[in-house]
Amino acid sequence: MQRSFACLNDKRMPAHFLIAMLELAEQYRVEPESLLRGSQLFLDDLAFPEAQVAPEQALYVLKKLKRELADQPQLAMELGQRIASGHGHVLFDLWRYAPNLNEALAAWARSQNHIETLLQLNVQRHQGEIYIRLTESASLSTQQRSVFELALSACRLLLKEQLGAQTWLKVELPWAQPSHNFHYPVYLGEHIEFNAPRCAIILSEQVLYQPFKEASVLRFAQTKRAVRLHRQASCLLQAHLRRLIRRRLSDPWNLDITARSLGMSPATLKRRLKQDGTNFKLLVDEVKGQEALHLMALNQWNNSQLASNMAFSDEHSFRRAFKRWTGAVPSAFRCN
Amino acid sequence: MTRLFPNQKQHVVSLSITLFAGVLLTLLAFIIGDLEPMSAIDWMDFVGEAAATIMAAIWFVLLMLCRPRGWVTILLLIGSGTYWLTTWLDLLDELLAYPPDNRLLAWLESLPAPISMFLLTWGLVVWFSEQQAVNRQLKQREHFHREHSLIDPVTQLYSLRYLLVQLSREALLHDKREQPLSMVMVDIDGFAHYNRIHGPRQGDQALNEVAAALEVALRDTDLACRYTSDRFVVLLPDTPPHEVSVFSQLMEDCCNSALKGKLKVTTVQLTRQKEEPEQALFERLNQLLVSAKRSQSQTEVA
Structure with missing residues (x-):
């Protein structure tokens, strides 16, 4: 569609x-x-x-x-x-x-x-x-x-x-x-x-x-x-993407495939996101960061569970990403 | 006389001196001079001089009414007083004929005039610069009020910010003197619901009614402020717990009767413990309010 x-x-x-x-x-x-x-x-x-x-x-x-x-x-x-x-x-x-x-x-x-x-x-x-x-x-x-x-x-x-x-x-x-x-x-x-x-x-x-x-x-x-x-012919691109990513966290999100599934060229997707002052990588990272914190607190998941659920290659890269999102290692958040 | 010039006894003195001098001069003029025959009086001149005298007297009195005491006022009063005296002598001059060899009254008539004018002018110049200083200060104060929004725009009560400033000061004093400092919090029940049904304008009206009722119930030393939304806080210095509950009840009754049954308020009160920080006071008040509302709803259910 x-x-x-x-x-x-x-x-x-x-x-x-x-x-x-x-x-x-x-x-x-x-x-x-x-x-x-x-x-x-x-x-x-x-x-x-x-x-x-x-x-x-x-x-x-x-x-x-x-x-x-x-x-x-x-x-x-x-x-x-x-x-x-x-x-x-x-x-x-x-x-x-x-x-x-x-x-x-x-x-x-x-x-x-x-x-x-x-x-x-x-x-x-x-x-x-x-x-x-x-x-x-x-x-x-x-x-x-x-x-x-x-x-x-x-x-x-x-x-x-x-x-x-x-x-x-x-x-x-x-x-x-x-x-x-x-x-x-x-x-x-x-x-x-x-x-x-x-x-x-x-x-x-x-x-x-x-x-x-x-x-x-x-x-x-x-x-x-x-x-x-009130139905709108169009929907906010960012909002749509955020919903999609949140729904399918374990997918390896990449710009080309996403753009094609939305029916636009990667360059167009890039340009449209730039208009809103963001970019694809940032968007995926933001949503993943929010979800990681939420899921960790909710389910008491450990790093490997989180990593596998969020399409990280291993625990190590998850830890690195976590530090980027929060400025601290996951264990610091667990003891709270 | 003191009622006319409530806190300016100085003015009474200067008024008496001036009147006394006026009487003396009049007597002197009548002793020295003789009444002129009616035909010799220039009535046009007389009317002109009389008007000048009356106006000068009015200036003199007005200055007394509007000026606070101080050296600028003394300058202005001496200036306008002597000016009135010279115009008064001018008027007498129209009615009386002085012997040609006696120059005393002629001098009295003309010599003080420039002096009084000089004093008046000097006084006015200083008054002007004084007023400029006052304006500057007012402007600063207004600026302060605007910048720091010490007044709540809806109810015209003090804002929370002002209350916090006062609270920290009073807390210090009360700790030193070991006096009890109390607070009352007033909350309108179901305000959001009322707002939705009747619109925010009616809601603001209700807030104003509560604010007015609180001001009636306050003592001179108490301070009421709009905390936020539909909550008000009253600071009651030097009030022990058993008295606060009385005041709190009084405020509740006042507010309820002001609202005429449209809405009701809940009040809670507390007395500050020694060295209790402001944040903790507000937390306690909010907690008290929550439990007061809970017990209210339980009694309603029961």
């Missing part, structure tokens, strides 16, 4: 996210116009119901907002809450009206072919727990942490609302605890693990089929149709 692919600066993301950002900015007395300056977007562009923006533009505005309000460390998480408690985003409506978490996650997974998001959700059940792991759809560069914080606080709010405020929920963050940790407990709850091997929300398996508080069969069906109407 021939598919067409898009890059980060194609306008194909619903403007909802960006509008929420501008609204929050206004609350902090930051002019929307000044945030949009340099993004090649104008306020008038956003006034249409089907307005779409490029992921790059959204990230640009987020970066500017963070810089403008550098003394508000909770900004991204506040934005997440705002988006989750606002109306008008089909993806959040999916979560809202689904009969239960299982259906919500399934519908979300299906929607990822239709609606571009900055993040992908990877769901996994393991020893009585559900891991909802967040990974980036495209390199988010300096805004990665903000986007993760935003998504985590939005998801947590939705889950708490649907499953009840007392539901056990743990958040894992792949970065260190800040010296002044005043905001994380408020937005992400009491169970937070810093320096974790992944960015994830972890729930008990029992809630998977617990009925959602706002479940509505008709509205859910309606929203699912609305998602299908």
Whole structure:
């Protein structure tokens, strides 16, 4: 099947996210116009119901907002809450009206072919727990942490609302605890693990089929149709590749074969990835690095198991790669 | 008089001196001179001089009203006071005829005028530079407020940053004096849900109502700030545990009545242990809130 692919600066993301950002900015007395300056977007562009923006533009505005309000460390998480408690985003409506978490996650997974998001959700059940792991759809560069914080606080709010405020929920963050940790407990709850091997929300398996508080069969069906109407002719090349690699970690990924399977020449694939500021090798390496850390912590695998599962020729080259990803040897991570 | 110039007794003194001098001069003028016949008075001149006197008197009083005490004010007051006296003598001159050999009042009329003008001008110049310094300082302060966002833009309460600065200072003082330092945290229940149903504008309105209610419930020494999202923190210096629970309950009642049943708040309180760091205080508050909410939901279920 021939598919067409898009890059980060194609306008194909619903403007909802960006509008929420501008609204929050206004609350902090930051002019929307000044945030949009340099993004090649104008306020008038956003006034249409089907307005779409490029992921790059959204990230640009987020970066500017963070810089403008550098003394508000909770900004991204506040934005997440705002988006989750606002109306008008089909993806959040999916979560809202689904009969239960299982259906919500399934519908979300299906929607990822239709609606571009900055993040992908990877769901996994393991020893009585559900891991909802967040990974980036495209390199988010300096805004990665903000986007993760935003998504985590939005998801947590939705889950708490649907499953009840007392539901056990743990958040894992792949970065260190800040010296002044005043905001994380408020937005992400009491169970937070810093320096974790992944960015994830972890729930008990029992809630998977617990009925959602706002479940509505008709509205859910309606929203699912609305998602299908959003169907894009093309999908983000990076996001697609990341999904493929994650799904088939043990394949020996190489540029020529991948390009042919996508129906384009290796040179084109190279050029398209370069447009997004990345390259094939980097992409494979990034995904493998994330997965290695996650699988190691999850399954307690040893190096040889990891090496054979991730298409490394031997343990030694895996160890070398691991040092490249994390700056430390695998054993250093195991004892944590 | 002291009510008019609340903290400026100095002004009362200068006003009395000036009035006294005015009375003296008037008496002197009447002793030396004789009333002119009505026909000899130039009424146009009289009206002009009278207006000048009244205006000069108004300047004098206005200066007293708006200036704080200080040497610049003294300059301005002496200048405008003597200026008023000379205009007053000018006015009397229109009504009285002085004997031609007596030059005293003519001198009194004309000599102090340039001196008073000089003093006034000098005072105004210094006032100008003083005002520039004040403006510079205000600008700096405004800059500081803007840069460090000490005020929460939604509720106009202090921001967390300001509270942390105050907290570290108070903590030090309280440790030294061995006084109890307490804190109250206020959280709006189901705020996100309310926001979603009624929109963020109504949500902000609710935040403002809580902020206003907190300000009512505060004592002069207490400090309230918007912690983040729907949480507020109040710092209560020199307040032992049994008093905090009273204040905490008071705040809860105030907030609940301000919200008129739309929403409810939960409050938790604690008293700082000696040398407990700020981070730990907030952790404890957040934990207390979690358990308070848990027990609430359990009682609801039961």
